[in-house]
Amino acid sequence: xxxxxxxxxxxxxxxxxxxxxxxxLVLIALACAPWWAGRADMRxxxxxxxxxxxxxxxxxxxxxxxxxxxxQQAFVGFGGYCLLALTIxxxxxxxxxxxxxxxxxxxVSIPVAVxxxxxxxxxxxxxxxxxxxxxxxxxxxxxxxGGGSGTSLPVTVVKSIAASRAMREATTYWMALGIVVxxxxxxxxxxxxxxxxxxxxxxxxxxxxxxxxxDIWRAKFFVYVVTGALTAAVGALIFLQKLRISPDAAFxxxxxxxxxxxxxxIGGIGTIEGPIIGTxxxxxxRETLADLGALYLMILGLVAIVIMLHxxxxxxxxxxxxxxxxxxxxxxRVVVRGASQQPENIENKENAHEPQAT
Amino acid sequence: MDWVNAIIQGILLxxxxxxxxxxxxxxxxxxxxxxIAHGDLIVLAAFLGLTVTTTLGINPLLSIVIVAPVMxxxxxALQRLVLNRTLGDDILPPLLxxxxxxxxxxxxxxxxxxxDPQKMSAGAIETASVGxxxxxxxxxxxxxxxxxxxxxIGGLQWIFYRSAWGRAFRATSDNQDIAQLMGLxxxxxxxxxxxxxxxxxxxxxxxxxxxxSFDPSAGPGRLIFGFEAVIIGGLGNLWGTLxxxxxxxxxxxxxxxxxxGWQLLAGHIAFLVILAIRPRGLFPRIDG
Numbered sequence: 001x002x003x004x005x006x007x008x009x010x011x012x013x014x015x016x017x018x019x020x021x022x023x024x025l026v027l028i029a030l031a032c033a034p035w036w037a038g039r040a041d042m043r044x045x046x047x048x049x050x051x052x053x054x055x056x057x058x059x060x061x062x063x064x065x066x067x068x069x070x071x072q073q074a075f076v077g078f079g080g081y082c083l084l085a086l087t088i089x090x091x092x093x094x095x096x097x098x099x100x101x102x103x104x105x106x107x108v109s110i111p112v113a114v115x116x117x118x119x120x121x122x123x124x125x126x127x128x129x130x131x132x133x134x135x136x137x138x139x140x141x142x143x144x145x146g147g148g149s150g151t152s153l154p155v156t157v158v159k160s161i162a163a164s165r166a167m168r169e170a171t172t173y174w175m176a177l178g179i180v181v182x183x184x185x186x187x188x189x190x191x192x193x194x195x196x197x198x199x200x201x202x203x204x205x206x207x208x209x210x211x212x213x214x215d216i217w218r219a220k221f222f223v224y225v226v227t228g229a230l231t232a233a234v235g236a237l238i239f240l241q242k243l244r245i246s247p248d249a250a251f252x253x254x255x256x257x258x259x260x261x262x263x264x265x266i267g268g269i270g271t272i273e274g275p276i277i278g279t280x281x282x283x284x285x286r287e288t289l290a291d292l293g294a295l296y297l298m299i300l301g302l303v304a305i306v307i308m309l310h311x312x313x314x315x316x317x318x319x320x321x322x323x324x325x326x327x328x329x330x331x332x333r334v335v336v337r338g339a340s341q342q343p344e345n346i347e348n349k350e351n352a353h354e355p356q357a358t
Numbered sequence: 359m360d361w362v363n364a365i366i367q368g369i370l371l372x373x374x375x376x377x378x379x380x381x382x383x384x385x386x387x388x389x390x391x392x393x394i395a396h397g398d399l400i401v402l403a404a405f406l407g408l409t410v411t412t413t414l415g416i417n418p419l420l421s422i423v424i425v426a427p428v429m430x431x432x433x434x435a436l437q438r439l440v441l442n443r444t445l446g447d448d449i450l451p452p453l454l455x456x457x458x459x460x461x462x463x464x465x466x467x468x469x470x471x472x473x474d475p476q477k478m479s480a481g482a483i484e485t486a487s488v489g490x491x492x493x494x495x496x497x498x499x500x501x502x503x504x505x506x507x508x509x510x511i512g513g514l515q516w517i518f519y520r521s522a523w524g525r526a527f528r529a530t531s532d533n534q535d536i537a538q539l540m541g542l543x544x545x546x547x548x549x550x551x552x553x554x555x556x557x558x559x560x561x562x563x564x565x566x567x568x569x570x571s572f573d574p575s576a577g578p579g580r581l582i583f584g585f586e587a588v589i590i591g592g593l594g595n596l597w598g599t600l601x602x603x604x605x606x607x608x609x610x611x612x613x614x615x616x617x618x619g620w621q622l623l624a625g626h627i628a629f630l631v632i633l634a635i636r637p638r639g640l641f642p643r644i645d646g
Contacts, residue, residue, distance in 0.1 A: 062450070068449065068450060068453055070394070070457065115630060115633060115634055116633075118633060118637035119589070119633070119637075121392070121449040122391075122392030122394075122449055122452070122453050123392060123585070123589065123593075125392070125394070125453055126392065126394070126581070126582065126585045127589075127633070129578070129582060130582055130585075130586065130626055130629060130630070133582060133622070133626055134623065134626045134627070134630070137619075137622055137623040137626070138623065140619065141619055141620075141623075253578060254461075258457070258461055261454060261457060262458075265454055269450070293469075294465035294466075294468040294469045295465070295469060297461055297462075297464075297465040298461070298462050298465045298466055298469075300461065301458040301459070301460075301461035301462040301465070302458070302462060304454065304455075304457075304458040305440070305454075305455050305458040305459065305462075308444070308450075308451050308454050308455050308458070309440070309443050309444065309451070309455065312450075312451060
């Protein structure tokens with residue numbers, strides 16, 4: 001027998017097949033939430049979905065493209081302000097304003113990327129923060145949108161989503177669920193594609209991937225623009241739910257970046273599962289500890305530091321190290337045909353997070 | 359005359375920004391570490407100064423004698439116990455750990471001191487000024503800050519290039535392994551560098567607290583000013599941070615002169631313009 005008959009490269013494993021089935025069932029159950037969940041539960045779930053989307057996007061940026069940004073609030077706030085501007089000034093329906101906010105986010109992220117890609121590593125991180133500050137201070141200058149004190153979404157705009165209150169709440173809930181599914185699907189498709197392989201190569205070793213002919217600047221630029229667009233769309237949805245915007249809330253580094261970073265670090269950076277698990281843990285912690293106020297945030301900071309020092313791959317990284325489990329079919333594994341009782345899937349685990357050599 | 363005044367005040371304000379930046383520049387130069395909690399440490403020093411001043415009833419400027427060594431010790435302990443473990447080829451751990459630290463310091467200060475803005479009063483020196491021809495008045499306190507910035511940066515420059523400590527800093531910065539072979543303890547050298555950086559942070563924090571009111575959430579803003587001054591001046595160049603601070607201060611004051619809402623925006627835009635035309639800063643020494 002020749003080698004090509006003996007070995008096969010597979011992506012789906014039994015675990016990822018089961019996970020896919022479970023995911024579809026969970027999704028169906030969640031889509032039916034307006035019929036079984038209360039109003040408060042739906043609000044909480046929507047918020048959870050939106051954080052999950054933000055965390056997955058930040059993870060794509062930092063965990064895969066090596067672009068550690070602490071300024072993603074720039075795009076959240078930008079999306080939020082786009083929503084208000086488009087609905088108030090141009091009379092767009094919020095349902096159309098959200099995708100337009102995403103396109104606007106992509107357009108604005110292009111010059112931003114050209115400028116701040118000149119900064120490397122940690123200086124890039126603070127550079128993104130400066131950009132977010134510029135956005136915040138600029139938003140505070142727009143007096144038509146309330147300047148520094150902000151403004152509310154007009155009642156007519158809110159009513160244009162749907163006539164009844166229950167239907168409006170269900171619509172915004174479905175949009176939040178829809179966007180997290182969209183984001184996760186896009187991240188999956190992106191990472192499975194040729195570009196995704198290039199990204200993982202860059203993540204593992206920038207110098208080596210460059211010598212293999214990968215255009216690093218372009219690969220990172222592409223990810224930055226895609227995340228910028230989707231983050232802006234998520235931002236528009238966030239403020240469609242909040243119904244009120246102000247520069248400080250829209251461009252808050254704590255709400256839209258610090259929490260998101262904690263979610264990804266705790267869940268496991270550089271994995272798709274990490275942000276999902278991290279978001280669920282973050283919301284469990286928040287629902288039980290939020291009464292502690294500032295102390296709760298200190299605990300969160302401490303947990304993130306301890307995880308970064310002792311288990312830098314986060315919870316999912318730890319689980320995968322122990323069990324070799326992949327819930328999303330991303331890694332290519334080599335298996336021996338006819339020896340399926342003991343699959344040898346050791347090689348080419350390209351999605352295992354390796355420290356980046358510079 | 360208003361414009362001349364705005365520019366002069368901006369130059370003097372630049373001294374304070376250079377103090378914010380000097381510590382950041384020093385630790386990046388020695389261990390390639392960017393400390394996201396730098397601004398929060400400045401605010402922590404200001405609160406420490408406030409506590410010392412109110413309990414001992416002394417002038418805030420004198421409280422430096424106590425705050426500086428305390429911050430130095432905090433710096434050494436922080437570096438040895440936490441930050442040294444994060445250093446390596448991967449840039450994520452130091453970034454995320456100092457980010458966590460920033461959140462802890464901010465909320466810790468919030469628990470201890472509440473969110474109310476505080477200010478330290480330095481007495482008559484705050485309002486004292488020197489008259490210049492043409493009706494200009496220059497405050498004694500801003501001048502003192504600017505002079506301190508020059509002395510601090512000159513001192514750091516001397517330590518870095520003339521003293522045994524500085525030799526150890528530069529050697530470890532050039533090649534950590536060979537420095538270890540030559541008998542330097544890398545962890546200790548990094549601890550000393552962080553201690554020195556936090557002594558500068560203490561001075562910056564006290565001046566911040568005397569000049570303006572401050573609250574637990576003021577840290578990130580100070581980090582950004584310091585960072586902009588470092589990048590404008592050029593990475594690794596200590597005198598460059600003074601020039602960077604001055605450019606930032608002058609642009610902010612000119613912006614404020616045009617429209618009060620543009621003060622901070624003008625500073626950020628100046629930074630972005632310099633990043634666009636001279637990405638490595640005005641006087642770069644090392645690669646980022």
